[in-house]
Amino acid sequence: xxxxxxxxxxxxxxxxxxxxxxxxxxxxxxxxxxxxxxxxxxxxxxxxxxxxxxxxxxxxxxxxxxxxxxxxxxxxxxxxxxxxxxxxxxxxxxxxxxxxxxxxxxxxxxxxxxxxxxxxxxxxxxxxxxxxxxxxxxxxxxxxxxxxxxxxxxxxxxxxxxxxxxxxxxxxxxxxxxxxxxxxxxxxxxxxxxxxxxxxxxxxxxxxxxxxxxxxxxxxxxxxxxxxxxxxxxxxxxxxxxxxxxxxxxxxxxxxxxxxxxxxxxxxxxxxxxxxxxxxxxxxxxxxxxxxxxxxxxxxxxxxxxxxxxxxxxxxxxxxxxxxxxxxxxxxxxxxxxxxxxxxxxxxxxxxxxxxxxxxxxxxxxxxxxxxxxxxxxxxxxxxxxxxxxxxxxxxxxxxxxxxxxxxxxxxxxxxxxxxxxxxxxxxxxxxxxxxx
Amino acid sequence: xxxxxxxxxxxxxxxxxxxxxxxxxxxxxxxxxxxxxxxxxxxxxxxxxxxxxxxxxxxxxxxxxxxxxxxxxxxxxxxxxxxxxxxxxxxxxxxxxxxxxxxxxxxxxxxxxxxxxxxxxxxxxxxxxxxxxxxxxxxxxxxxxxxxxxxxxxxxxxxxxxxxxxxxxxxxxxxxxxxxxxxxxxxxxxxxxxxxxxxxxxxxxxxxxxxxxxxxxxxxxxxxxxxxxxxxxxxxxxxxxxxxxxxxxxxxxxxxxxxxxxxxxxxxxxxxxxxxxxxxxxxxxxxxxxxxxxxxxxxxxxxxxxxxxxxxxxxxxxxxxxxxxxxxxxxxxxxxxxxxxxxxxxxxx
Numbered sequence: 056x057x058x059x060x061x062x063x064x065x066x067x068x069x070x071x072x073x074x075x076x077x078x079x080x081x082x083x084x085x086x087x088x089x090x091x092x093x094x095x096x097x098x099x100x101x102x103x104x105x106x107x108x109x110x111x112x113x114x115x116x117x118x119x120x121x122x123x124x125x126x127x128x129x130x131x132x133x134x135x136x137x138x139x140x141x142x143x144x145x146x147x148x149x150x151x152x153x154x155x156x157x158x159x160x161x162x163x164x165x166x167x168x169x170x171x172x173x174x175x176x177x178x179x180x181x182x183x184x185x186x187x188x189x190x191x192x193x194x195x196x197x198x199x200x201x202x203x204x205x206x207x208x209x210x211x212x213x214x215x216x217x218x219x220x221x222x223x224x225x226x227x228x229x230x231x232x233x234x235x236x237x238x239x240x241x242x243x244x245x246x247x248x249x250x251x252x253x254x255x256x257x258x259x260x261x262x263x264x265x266x267x268x269x270x271x272x273x274x275x276x277x278x279x280x281x282x283x284x285x286x287x288x289x290x291x292x293x294x295x296x297x298x299x300x301x302x303x304x305x306x307x308x309x310x311x312x313x314x315x316x317x318x319x320x321x322x323x324x325x326x327x328x329x330x331x332x333x334x335x336x337x338x339x340x341x342x343x344x345x346x347x348x349x350x351x352x353x354x355x356x357x358x359x360x361x362x363x364x365x366x367x368x369x370x371x372x373x374x375x376x377x378x379x380x381x382x383x384x385x386x387x388x389x390x391x392x393x394x395x396x397x398x399x400x401x402x403x404x405x406x407x408x409x410x411x412x413x414x415x416x417x418x419x420x421x422x423x424x425x426x427x428x429x430x431x432x433x434x435x436x437x438x439x440x441x442x443x444x445x446x447x448x449x450x451x452x453x454x455x456x457x458x459x460x461x462x463x464x465x466x467x468x469x470x471x472x473x474x475x476x477x478x479x480x481x482x483x484x485x486x487x488x489x490x491x492x
Numbered sequence: 493x494x495x496x497x498x499x500x501x502x503x504x505x506x507x508x509x510x511x512x513x514x515x516x517x518x519x520x521x522x523x524x525x526x527x528x529x530x531x532x533x534x535x536x537x538x539x540x541x542x543x544x545x546x547x548x549x550x551x552x553x554x555x556x557x558x559x560x561x562x563x564x565x566x567x568x569x570x571x572x573x574x575x576x577x578x579x580x581x582x583x584x585x586x587x588x589x590x591x592x593x594x595x596x597x598x599x600x601x602x603x604x605x606x607x608x609x610x611x612x613x614x615x616x617x618x619x620x621x622x623x624x625x626x627x628x629x630x631x632x633x634x635x636x637x638x639x640x641x642x643x644x645x646x647x648x649x650x651x652x653x654x655x656x657x658x659x660x661x662x663x664x665x666x667x668x669x670x671x672x673x674x675x676x677x678x679x680x681x682x683x684x685x686x687x688x689x690x691x692x693x694x695x696x697x698x699x700x701x702x703x704x705x706x707x708x709x710x711x712x713x714x715x716x717x718x719x720x721x722x723x724x725x726x727x728x729x730x731x732x733x734x735x736x737x738x739x740x741x742x743x744x745x746x747x748x749x750x751x752x753x754x755x756x757x758x759x760x761x762x763x764x765x766x767x768x769x770x771x772x773x774x775x776x777x778x779x780x781x782x783x784x785x786x787x788x789x790x791x792x793x794x795x796x797x798x799x800x801x802x803x804x805x806x807x808x809x810x811x812x813x814x815x816x817x818x819x820x821x822x823x824x825x826x827x828x829x830x831x832x833x834x835x836x837x838x839x840x841x
Binding site for chain 2: 173181185220221224227228229230261262263264336340342343344422425427428429430431432440450452453454455456457460
């Protein structure tokens with residue numbers, strides 16, 4: 056409007072520049088404000104992430120340590136293998152708990168009476184016999200010798216040593232009684248109680264005893280489920296995207312399909328669980344609670360995400376690539392597979408990793424197909440009953456024992472680590488496939 | 493290379509699946525999340541001490557568990573379901589209609605529901621009537637008369653002048669939870685029947701009586717704090733004015749931080765719940781499909797382990813997990829009927 060070349064402008068030659076100058080300040084201010092807002096949004100976001108991480112790490116850190124009690128265990132041949140056959144069956148059935156209890160009694164010879172002895176025995180974890188059994192099975196020559204062995208302490212003792220059960224509350228309200236506190240202090244004085252790195256957490260499956268519970272079962276379950284989900288969903292999704300984007304005629308049918316795919320991406324995940332129960336389990340008879348059925352359901356859930364991302368990636372490949380390929384005589388199929396697909400691959404991988412991350416964190420659809428379950432044995436294949444990481448977190452968060460609070464946070468740390476590993480793989484794959492022109 | 497990998501994986505999956513569908517060597521247990529901690533403890537112990545595989549325990553809720561359990565006989569259907577209430581007649585009929593004719597009922601023990609607050613505040617001593625008056629959606633007009641009005645009470649003092657002058661603020665489980673069902677049935681219904689005019693309503697209009705007794709207020713005084721009882725405990729510690737409703741085992745584990753309120757003059761302790769003096773407690777059960785005994789290895793042995801005194805006795809390992817044992821005579825009776833696999837009769841309602 057205000058063109059300085061007009062006669063009006065000649066009368067007041069500085070008007071336009073004045074207007075610009077006046078607005079310039081305002082425009083700079085607006086930009087500054089926007090930048091500030093953007094920056095504060097980022098800082099706020101980072102602050103929340105930092106708080107979350109600090110909280111999780113602070114709570115979960117103690118779970119990587121486990122209180123152990125060192126006792127001189129006499130591997131009594133009379134108890135383990137009275138006939139001296141050294142057969143595996145005899146060794147595995149022996150009453151190992153007696154060995155540990157005798158060793159503990161020897162530390163406190165003045166403990167008498169049934170209740171007191173029970174309380175003393177309760178300091179050792181119910182996993183101790185298993186621990187001794189494994190030692191003897193691995194090395195039968197231990198029988199007849201005395202060894203100093205670090206035995207797993209009970210979760211109450213563990214929580215007390217870590218300070219999660221306070222010492223200064225009245226005895227009646229404390230799970231660890233004065234008597235046990237005195238024993239812990241005595242063991243501490245003799246240097247027989249110590250916090251050690253908790254290998255059980257990484258090697259064991261689920262347990263109702265916090266000191267014996269581990270993440271390995273859920274980790275393997277998540278691994279098997281995700282491998283299958285990737286194998287099922289990636290080829291189907293890429294194929295569907297390629298066909299819809301490059302080959303399918305544009306008519307009302309493809310429009311309907313497109314709208315439906317976009318809608319499916321927004322369907323609550325529990326619906327896929329119900330579908331999985333009705334179709335895969337009830338109709339096709341796929342076994343419940345297995346990574347196979349979990350992967351089938353999660354495939355349904357992640358397909359729309361990957362299809363949408365893959366189509367966007369295909370769209371971003373410049374048409375000149377296709378035209379050039381067709382121009383030198385490539386068939387449409389060759390054009391797509393030799394030229395378009397490799398260029399779209401990085402975008403497709405990003406979409407896939409988003410879909411996989413979604414699948415990794417999902418619990419709702421798994422409820423219906425029986426993966427919210429207590430499974431002690433570590434799954435060894437695609438059809439073994441198993442559970443997944445977020446379900447394990449949920450189950451631990453819901454357990455009354457105090458020892459599970461730290462386990463919950465530690466499991467979250469493992470889940471985040473798993474996610475990080477997945478993302479890293481995606482970044483590396485993208486680097487490998489990425490082409491610039 | 494990629495294609496062969498996929499083909500191999502799919503064939504391997506299909507092959508192992510085909511062999512899996514024929515047989516199952518581990519017991520499959522479904523059902524209540526209340527019984528879950530006990531069932532899993534027995535399952536773990538059973539797996540550790542016997543030569544059988546560790547049973548798989550799913551937490552599906554009582555109703556969901558019954559549905560799965562009653563869906564048929566065969567390896568694709570669970571062997572045992574846990575329940576935080578007795579099996580209903582309708583569920584029994586549904587079972588029978590699907591060929592699940594012989595079901596063995598085992599009563600395990602009791603589960604108390606605690607009403608508790610932070611140690612930093614004073615201990616509450618409530619009656620069921622006061623609980624109902626504080627939490628019901630509609631209550632009789634405090635100004636007199638039998639007409640029902642939207643709950644006007646804001647502080648405990650208004651409910652009963654003897655109670656502290658503190659805002660009513662109750663954290664409890666959502667309607668999807670079995671704990672909420674039990675709380676409503678035991679505490680709320682017990683409380684509203686303490687008022688004569690509402691008790692009389694039961695005979696006149698049972699439906700309305702139920703709506704009045706079971707209606708929980710929705711004006712923000714009762715906060716649905718989610719299914720996670722640990723979370724409620726944490727919130728109680730952070731907010732000494734609030735009162736929480738959750739399972740007894742969480743009170744037992746956190747006795748250094750929270751205290752249970754007396755209900756009708758009785759504190760929630762192991763002894764009072766076991767004797768039945770504490771009014772807000774329910775029985776918990778599990779049900780065994782007799783047709784699977786002998787087909788799926790280890791069911792009889794699992795039931796034997798569960799009903800041994802080393803597990804469910806007053807000094808057994810389930811007591812450590814918060815189970816409240818049955819009295820000795822009743823326990824012996826249930827143990828013998830369970831181990832003999834005597835099928836249950838159709839429940840009366």
